[in-house]
Amino acid sequence: MITRRAVLALALAGAAAAPVGALPAFAQQGPNSLLNVSYDISRELFTAVNAEFIPFWKEKTGQELTVNQSHAGSSRQARAIIEGLEADVVTFNQVIDVDTLAKAGFVAKDWQAKFPNAASPYYSFPAFLVRAGNPKGIKDWSDLVRDDVKVIFPNPKTSGNARYTYLAAYAFALEQNKGDAAKADAFVKKLLANVPVFDTGGRAATTTFVERETGDVLVTFEAETRTIEGLYPDRKLQTVVPSVSLLAEFPVAVVDKVVDKRGSRASATAYLDFLYSPAGQTVAAKAFHRVVDPKVAEAFKAQFPPVRLVKVEEVFGGWQKLQAEHFASGARLDSLFSAK
Numbered sequence: 001m002i003t004r005r006a007v008l009a010l011a012l013a014g015a016a017a018a019p020v021g022a023l024p025a026f027a028q029q030g031p032n033s034l035l036n037v038s039y040d041i042s043r044e045l046f047t048a049v050n051a052e053f054i055p056f057w058k059e060k061t062g063q064e065l066t067v068n069q070s071h072a073g074s075s076r077q078a079r080a081i082i083e084g085l086e087a088d089v090v091t092f093n094q095v096i097d098v099d100t101l102a103k104a105g106f107v108a109k110d111w112q113a114k115f116p117n118a119a120s121p122y123y124s125f126p127a128f129l130v131r132a133g134n135p136k137g138i139k140d141w142s143d144l145v146r147d148d149v150k151v152i153f154p155n156p157k158t159s160g161n162a163r164y165t166y167l168a169a170y171a172f173a174l175e176q177n178k179g180d181a182a183k184a185d186a187f188v189k190k191l192l193a194n195v196p197v198f199d200t201g202g203r204a205a206t207t208t209f210v211e212r213e214t215g216d217v218l219v220t221f222e223a224e225t226r227t228i229e230g231l232y233p234d235r236k237l238q239t240v241v242p243s244v245s246l247l248a249e250f251p252v253a254v255v256d257k258v259v260d261k262r263g264s265r266a267s268a269t270a271y272l273d274f275l276y277s278p279a280g281q282t283v284a285a286k287a288f289h290r291v292v293d294p295k296v297a298e299a300f301k302a303q304f305p306p307v308r309l310v311k312v313e314e315v316f317g318g319w320q321k322l323q324a325e326h327f328a329s330g331a332r333l334d335s336l337f338s339a340k
Contacts, residue, residue, distance in 0.1 A: 030263040033066040034271060037087035039074040039160055039250075040201030041224045045287045046091065052283055053274045057267065065267060073201040074160030081106060087255045088268040091275075093221075094160035095312075095319045096327070098251045111253040119252050121275040122289040125245035125309055126168040127222040129209065129229070132236035136216045140242045141172040144217065145190040152215035154198060154205040156333055161202035165219045166333065167322075168246035171315045175244065189336050210235065221248060226288035247309040250289070 036046060050067045057065050070077065070085065078097040081087050082104050090107070092098055098119075101107040112118045130138050136149055144151050156162040166188065173187035174180070199205040202220055209218035210232055217240075218225070225239040252272045259265040274280045281296040290304060291297050316322040326332045 030266055032064055033068060034088045034264060034267055035068045035070065035086060036089050036091055036271070037070045037077050037081060037085060037255075038091040039077070039093040040071050040154075040203045041161065041206070041221065042091065042093075043069065043071055043203070044227060045223075045284065045289070048283045048287060049275065049280060052279055053271060056274065056279070057270065060270075063267075067271070071201075071203070073154065073158040075100075076158050076200065081255065086258045086262070088259050088262065088264050089252065089254055089272055091250065091252045091272075092160065093248060093250050094163060095249060095251050096323050097160060098253050099319065101253070101255065106255050106257045107253045108256055112251070114254070115252060115272055116276055117292045118249070120249040120292075121252060121272075121280070122250055122284040122291045124221040124223045124248045124250070124289055125307060126165045126219055126242075126248065127225050127245065128240040128242065129218040129220065129225040130238050130240055131216065132238070134238055134240065138217050138240055141169055141244075142176070144169070144219070145187060145194060149194060149217065150196050150215040151191065151194045151217055151219060152197070152205050152209040153195065153219040154201050156327075157337075158200045159202055159205075161220055161224075162198075162205075163327065164221070164246055164248045167312065167316065167326075168242075168244075170326075171246055171310050172242070172244055174315065175310075185332070185336060192336060210237070222290075223288040241305050241307050244308045244310060246315075247311050 038046060046069050054065055054067060057063060074092045074094055074097045077090070077092065078100045081090070081101060090098060090101065098107055098111055102109050102111055108114065128138055130136070137143070138149065143149060153165045154162040156166045169191050170184050170188050173184035177183035196214060197208060199208055202224060206218060206220065206224065206228055208214045210228060222239065222241065229237050229239060252275065254265065254268045254272065259268045275284070276293070278293060278296060281291040281293040285291050285296055285300040288303070312319060312322060324331065
C-alpha cells in the first residue's frame with residue numbers, strides 16, 4: 001500500500017492550498033487536508049473552486065484546510081486510487097470510472113444518489129478548437145475524416161475526455177448513416193487514422209496542438225477550448241461547436257473507504273456540496289462549464305452558443321452496455337484501434 005506521504009510527494013500536481021496546520025480545538029472536524037483526484041484538464045477549475053471553498057470552510061468551522069489536487073486521465077486516476085492513491089473525493093469526467101471504484105469497494109454502490117443531478121454538478125461536450133481563421137474550414141464531425149485534416153485528441157484507452165470524443169463521433173456517424181454500425185465503424189476508424197499522436201490525457205493533447213503546433217484541430221471539452229482561447233490570445237484560436245455532440249457529465253463522489261479511514265467525511269462532503277451552491281456553480285460557469293443551477297445558467301447564457309446534445313443512454317443504451325460493447329478488452333474500440 002502506498003503511504004499518503006509518498007502519494008503526496010510523488011503523485012500530486014497543481015496543488016492549491018490554504019495555510020497549513022489546523023488548530024487542535026478543531027481536531028474533531030477531521031484532518032486539515034483533502035485530496036481531490038480529478039481528470040486531466042480540470043486544474044484551473046479546481047484551483048478556482050479551492051480559492052472559494054477554503055475561506056468558506058474557514059468561516060463555517062474555523063478550520064484551516066488544504067485542498068490538494070491530482071490530475072491525469074480519468075481512467076488512470078481510478079486505477080491509481082485502487083492501487084493506493086488516497087483520494088478523499090473524486091471529480092471525474094465519466095460515470096464508468098466512478099463505477100469502477102464502486103465495484104472495488106471504494107465508493108458507495110448508490111453514489112449517484114448522494115448528490116443532485118445524478119452526482120454531476122456541471123456538464124460540457126466535445127467541441128473543436130481550430131487555428132486562426134479556421135484555414136481548413138472545419139465545421140462538423142464529417143470534416144475530421146478528410147484526408148487533408150489531422151486531428152488531435154488523447155488516447156480513449158486512458159482518457160475520459162477522449163472517450164467522449166470517440167462516442168460523439170460514433171453517435172454522429174450512426175445518425176448520418178441511419179443506424180448502420182458498419183458505416184459508423186468505418187467513420188471512426190478513419191478518424192482514428194487521422195490522429196498523428198495519442199497523448200495519455202487531455203492537457204497533454206492541448207499542449208501538442210497549441211505549443212507543438214501539431215494538427216489542424218483539437219477535439220476536447222468545450223470548457224477546455226474556451227479556456228485555451230483565453231490563455232493564448234495571441235494565437236487567435238477559435239472554438240467551433242459541431243451540429244451535434246454528446247452530453248459529457250462530470251460525476252463526483254466521496255471515496256468512502258478513504259474518508260472513513262482518515263475521518264475526513266465532513267469536509268469531503270462539504271467540498272462536493274459546494275460545487276452545487278450558487279458560488280460553486282458560478283466558478284464552474286466562469287470556467288466555461290455549463291451548469292445545472294437555473295439562475296446561474298441564465299446569468300451566463302450569453303457566453304454559450306446553442307448545441308444539440310445526445311446522451312449515452314439514448315445512443316448506446318447506458319454506460320454498462322457501452323462499457324461491454326465499446327471499451328472492454330477486445331471490444332469495438334480495441335478492434336478499431338488495431339485496424340486503423
